[in-house]
Amino acid sequence: xxxxxxxxxxxxxxxxxxxxxxxxxxxxxxxxxxxxxxxxxxxxxxxxxxxxxxxxxxxxxxxxxxxxxxxxxxxxxxxxxxxxxxxxxxxxxxxxxxxxxxxxxxxxxxxxxxxxxxxxxxxxxxxxxxxxxxxxxxxxxxxxxxxxxxxxxxxxxxxxxxxxxxxxxxxxxxxxxxxxxxxxxxxxxxxxxxxxxxxxxxxxxxxxxxxxxxxxxxx
Numbered sequence: 001x002x003x004x005x006x007x008x009x010x011x012x013x014x015x016x017x018x019x020x021x022x023x024x025x026x027x028x029x030x031x032x033x034x035x036x037x038x039x040x041x042x043x044x045x046x047x048x049x050x051x052x053x054x055x056x057x058x059x060x061x062x063x064x065x066x067x068x069x070x071x072x073x074x075x076x077x078x079x080x081x082x083x084x085x086x087x088x089x090x091x092x093x094x095x096x097x098x099x100x101x102x103x104x105x106x107x108x109x110x111x112x113x114x115x116x117x118x119x120x121x122x123x124x125x126x127x128x129x130x131x132x133x134x135x136x137x138x139x140x141x142x143x144x145x146x147x148x149x150x151x152x153x154x155x156x157x158x159x160x161x162x163x164x165x166x167x168x169x170x171x172x173x174x175x176x177x178x179x180x181x182x183x184x185x186x187x188x189x190x191x192x193x194x195x196x197x198x199x200x201x202x203x204x205x206x207x208x209x210x211x212x213x214x215x216x217x218x219x
Contacts, residue, residue: 002027002121005048007039007065008083009057013106017052017113024114036065043069043078049121051080053100055091063095070099070199079120079200096202102126124170125201151211153195159213161188165201166208 004021006029008014018029030046033039037060043051051069055062066080082095082103092103101120104113119126151162157178164174175185189201198204208214 002050002117003030003046003048004028004117005031005033005039005042005046005051007033007036007042007051007057007062008054009034010054013054020110020113021117024117027114027117036060036062039065040068043075044072047075048078050117051078052117053080053082053095055082055084055095063091063098066095066100067098079123081116081120081126093206097206099199099203101200101202123200125205151192151196151207151213154192158188158192158195161185162192162204162208163213165189165192165204166214168205 002024004027006014006017006021008017011034014032014034018032021027021029030048031042033042034057036057039051039053039057039062040060042048051066053062053066057065060068062082066082069075069078069080080095080100082092082100083106084092084103085106095103102116102125104116104126108116116126151159154162160178161174164177169177171185171189172182174180174189175182178185180188189204192198192204193200196204196207198207
């Protein structure tokens with residue numbers, strides 16, 4: 001059973017998401033939060049598998065709440081799926097950097113939202129390469145974007161794998177492109193995450209763009 005925590009400052013939105021999640025036989029709602037602080041506290045209390053996190057909330061917003069959850073070693077198994085009104089929200093990249101495993105717009109079809117929860121709970125990132133590329137391109141052009149070093153610690157093969165991850169390929173697709181077995185591709189991804197200190201594939205995408213392995217707008 002996938003344990004889901006809902007974080008949104010709008011009561012009706014939380015109620016709608018709760019009704020949807022409860023229709024899935026493999027999910028249950030374990031808590032509802034109206035603020036980022038409540039989301040962090042409930043994540044610690046309930047040990048949810050997935051937090052549906054709104055970005056814009058009063059007080060502690062969804063980005064800082066995500067950062068606190070991702071930084072807490074006791075909450076290593078808690079995944080955050082960011083929900084936003086528009087896929088051009090400039091704060092989505094900040095949320096991914098903070099540790100979110102992916103994002104969806106709020107008008108996503110109900111079945112797609114449930115599938116997204118399952119994807120995040122299984123440990124995969126949920127990224128749409130097109131919108132993600134546009135968001136990161138805007139972020140990297142911003143004068144407030146922090147400078148980061150390239151993945152110099154990676155081998156040539158690992159850099160190839162990171163490039164393909166950044167382009168949105170899954171392990172099976174990476175294996176086909178590079179002539180590897182899916183298990184070997186998965187092993188490469190895990191090692192890259194370990195070397196770069198990345199929480200999941202979403203953060204690998206950020207590294208891939210920031211390091212210049214993939215140029216925003218090229219996919």
